[in-house]
Amino acid sequence: MRIPLQVAIDQEQGVVTRIGPPATQFPGSMALGAGRSAPDARTAAAITGRELLAMGVNTNFAPVCDVNVNPLNPVIGTRSFSSHPDLAAELVAAQVAGYQRDGGVSSSAKHFPGHGDTATDSHVAFPVITHTREQWESIDAPPFKAAINEQIDMIMTAHLAFPALDDSGNPATLSKPIMTGVLRGELGYEGVIVTDSLAMQGVRDLYGDAEVAVRALLAGVDQLLMTPAMDDAFAAVLDAVRSGRIPREDVDAKVRRVLSLKYRRGIVARPYADPSAVSSVVGTPSHLAAADSVSDRTTTLVKNDAEALPIAPKGKKVLVTGYGVSTTATLAAALTAKGATVQTVQTGTSPTDAQVAAAVAAAADKDVVVVTTMKAWDTSVTDKRGGQQKLVKQLLATGTTVVVVAVRDPYDIAYFTSAPTYVATYSYSPVAIEAAARVIVGDVAPTASLPVDIPVAGDPDTVLYPFGHGLTY
Template sequence: MTRPTRRTVLGLAAAAVAGAAGLRPEVAAASSPGASHGWATATLARMTLEEKVGQLFVTYAYGATADTADQRNVTAYGVATPAEVVAKYKLGGVIYFAWTDSVANPPQIAALSNGLQRAALAVGTKVRVPLLISTDQEHGVVFRVGPPATQFPGAMALGAGRSVADARAAAAIAGAELRAVGVNQDYAPVADVNVNPLNPVIGVRSFSSDPNLVARLTAAQVIGMEADGRIAATAKHFPGHGDTATDSHTGIPTIDHTREEWERIDAPPFRAAIKAGIDSIMTAHIVVPSLDPSGDPATLSKPIMTGILREQLGYDGLVVTDSLGMAGVRQKYGDAEVPVLALEAGVDQLLMPPRMDIAYDAVLAAVRSGRISEKRLNQSVYRVLRLKHRNGIVARPMVDVAAVSSVVGIPAHYATNQRISDRTTTLVKNAASLLPLASGPRKILVTGYGVATTQTLANRLAARGATTTVRQTGATPTDAAITAAVAAAQSHDLTVVLTMKAWDTLVTDKQAKQQKLVKELLATGRPVVVVAVRDPYDIAYFPEAATYLATYSYADVSMESLAKVLYGEIAPAGKLPVDIPAAGDPSKILYAFGHGLTW
């Protein structure tokens, strides 16, 4: 049992847990391991087969409130409102996205959460089971709840900062803010080790290419989110998505690590997460022949999900699939077979099946026919129920909408975020000793990626006395935009150009336009500072740049940290959490893990 172990290690008595989490002592006491087992077992015994199957599913519904009628719900589910979606399938969980109109602002999210919980609690005639309400709040480049919620710079920035305490603090704040709006499960942290610089889907979502660093920061975020923030964390994507050049949203990646390489590279963060008491683990839609030669994606692999995760690693917590609508899990089997195979493999919850009616009916039929035994079904439902009780969701399913503003985006959280961010900016190259900038007026051109990002940085520089001009060119600048930016650079004292995955020419050659922009700016002979605001690998494609920094994030807080570094208000403290190889030659390392200049 991983959960009691974590609590023993942390030495958290019920009253201490209540104080840290803002829970009443009686709620924390009711969430003890023994109480959770008793409630889960008793509840399971009273559930109908349909109610049990419903607990296995997590999906989305369209609408800003539980009672919002939306034709998209009718099309997808045959009912109009989110509350009706919950009731129809007796859902175990829901997931929030911006495109489902679920996350407009914190009070709206909290009210929606309460409405959906009321719908869930009204489902059963003999049982009352609240929802797991989840979202992907990784921070950095993947987040669902935007400002005023605190926006941290993300995993790889934390990897550059190297601080276990900062990783825990960020997760604690993220957890507390999500809990305040009724989200009780975060699909984070990312435990993948990004050893492939050409990885199109993970990149800065990973802490590092170093397994030990990823393991330390993953464990810290598990503890911060669960022990401090009091929501369920989810380590993803098991057995490790860090060494792929294929995006599992659009294809099925194959990881060619040997078993020894998997043990050395991919396994340590998941082992650390389990040791820290991780509440849930998300699967990866990847093929790993050394772990299962069948060619099945890990999500559907019993040798991986049961043989390795359950038996070898000893994990008895909740396992949830990545989205079942992704191509990586749909290419080999049909939409009716995939959820059944996932359960047979050892998974507990099925996330976002592309056709809910088909998936729900397929699982129900598999249990009724005996293909999935009721004992096997009960194992997964028990894990779902146990987690809900342990995390206090059963005792307190609702949140106080009026109290949201006292938790979400408060000044103390913003200040902590800025302190953390200030320790992450990495100065990779300063060959011309251009930095730090001397005080005094100057004309600065800010160009490159991001309408909001370029303007935010320009505002920060203007606040320090610069006269700024913005020439935003985007991730795929046109020749006309490049020409305009280069012309503007001629009349400015300094140009700061922001790049965003300028290395990524795998899918389209349009990204090469960013490389062209930087090269033409450098060719002017005017002072140029190049800043990678996402993956740090970009400099491999314009090594002639004399001044290069990596922020790993284009969040506002990262631009403030960048401005501080440019002006010497703080010294750059970040160290590369990955190697930067030469373009086209991964064996040649331009800048090694741990590199970082300062003054």
Template structure:
């Protein structure tokens, strides 16, 4: 694990920190316009192209060789990937192993990568490309939507996600969640959060958005999106990115694996999909992320929105007036790779109006294709300069230029502190939705035998532990797809219990989960179901009481226990309609019970 001690940081005055100081000093005197113009004037063409790329780099420690970097970039160290490609940004995932050493490890990795980006080097170095490197700090990004899309796990503060916040109906809570998330990201050097999700989930069968959306109502989504943009950018000091333009909420295809098509008319798009993006723009969102999907009403060419000039320039820039940074969704997704090759996609995205290329699966080919497009006149260097200017302006305005490095000594004073955890509990308590109750809840579990079973070993354990802390004697039986024998065993355990709490997740595709609930409700013991992801689950079964939490984030376990025991009076309301499996509406937007 790399560490940067105070002594080490002080000792780097002639290296990266000196570059940081210069970068930080320039804007104070020159202002954003002067900084951007002077920086672009000193950049080579490869540096400009690199500034428009955001890529994953592998390994806990970017100063150590990782074979995955070597195979993808031709160099093994993450810091050398940044140097050699002149990257404008990097992105962190669990599968890149960036989070493996916890918050301190993330902070150390972020600073090492920033140091590499801020290096200057003389001309003619045989081991580096010829030319003076212009010191520009990195965008360091992640997808911390919270809920089911969470990259930075505990001890970082966890929240239950967008649809839960929609159920809570509080823009104040939405802003609080974004503010705390942003502050903790920035504390470890992450300065971009690809959030909030601005999609309006009008399709319950949507496999890729679902509870990542705040609601099926555009006005509620718009209010929450605007609140989170302010929370991330003003309170948390990280760049926000509303996604996925022009709207991914009405599709049954996952763009990671195919090319979805949105069949909305222009009028439907304007009424359903546009309002959250318009609200984000009014709130001053730094970035908008494109979607890999077809929208024939906005562009009949058959090109996905990510490479569509009519959509990105014609609609997003010209009609909606967005003048910030446009970033693609990940370019390794199937939805954007079906029609054009990876190199061609990069050029077409630039032609369409994109500023940042995210996660090209062939980064060297993509870079070379953009360079060739400029050399042949397909793209002009002036167009490239406009894109670089938008990126640099964002970095300056969000304070990344002035303060590119995080302070490792402050990580423990910000990430996962008691005040943040308490706020997360309070926000989550206000999102839990009770959709049916025959009087079973609330219940005093003191010295009661409670069986917790169903989906998710980690989540059932967390709920059982939370109930035990409130006085219950708990047992746990777990299976995501219970067999007949496991269902029989669960019923046997239920008959010797005073209460059953059964967790479900996406039962529309899991008949065995429904069978478990039905068998348990026949045991003679009161049953409380908890839909820990899709609220649509509740249409498939009946129980004595039914709760929706909209995610299985660690923070929901305590909230479930507090609601069950009456320590919290549930106040969440459905942010979507819940359809009947055979058609029609089972529960309506706004439904929800309190004690």
């Protein structure tokens, strides 16, 4: 008998979206955390799952269970629901139900045992999580426990060291104390364990690619994802089984878990998608309307000191500037549709002095400036020149009404605290930008609140705006 394949994808939504329109888009996990609605989180997962299944994708590597307690985290950030474990756990449970019960696809919680407190990207380096065992229990574990309680099909590993759980120095992916001892033994998880991509540097520092494959299976993993040396890894695993290094009964147990998932999820009974039915499921008017409705409840008004918002756009001269060709275009189109006369000056992630000067000059005759920022806090990677911070500060100095819209991490406000008006969308997806435009013009009153603390710049222990803060009108 031939066994159909799992066809898998990273369709977390938000910043990790592999299939764009016409598939229905949502603003992502942290935006849902701001919305505080488990039903909305479940709706987003259900629609995403149904559309993936219609396109022949039966496995989604989502949701992210990491609790983003480190604002300097370069790899998780808005992929996390929150810095509060309870909120993250609630929304993880809702999304697992949405993907699996409503959407019919396998869900995969990631990245075990937790990737939320690191300033290192495991794609390019080897992070170390310094949480104590007690901190892991209270911060990192709750979302994974919630996923297990919802009978999640799969859990994905993290390529990081977690000395409180295993002091060997091995990454969690290759750690039997973590994968078998903690995940299976202590948490009672009986489903499939899949590695994160084995092409990532975080798992390749200590061993060769072939040995990594063997050690991952020995640790308790069932599936190896994206090994960069397939032939070598395959040969190494065969040799390890034949020599007895990997017991045959362990291999049989791994195969049974994978087969059980495929039968339970209907992959064996219904291995094919119907191409003629895709258009009746993917990007339907009802799905798009649901996405707009969910997104309207995720925009957070963080600051409105001068009560510049909402603006009456009709007849106003507006400059839209800052990050993103499509982001600024989407925002400009939405404001134009409301009667504003809009000029767009896109300046990117790392504006030059000349680009900043051009935007400032364009602001001179405008009634309102809307400036979008994208990780303006991260001058080590994203905004290497510090140009986004310069752009906002020089626009503020013109005396024109300036509305700052952070379209990814909400932390940017800490680097230009004099900005009187600040909106956080947690996503530059058009669906999130269009929702922000509805808030800016007053068609929708903002109702979302911060799902994380925003710390003072350079002082992570001092809170500038706390979890739960949010304004409305």
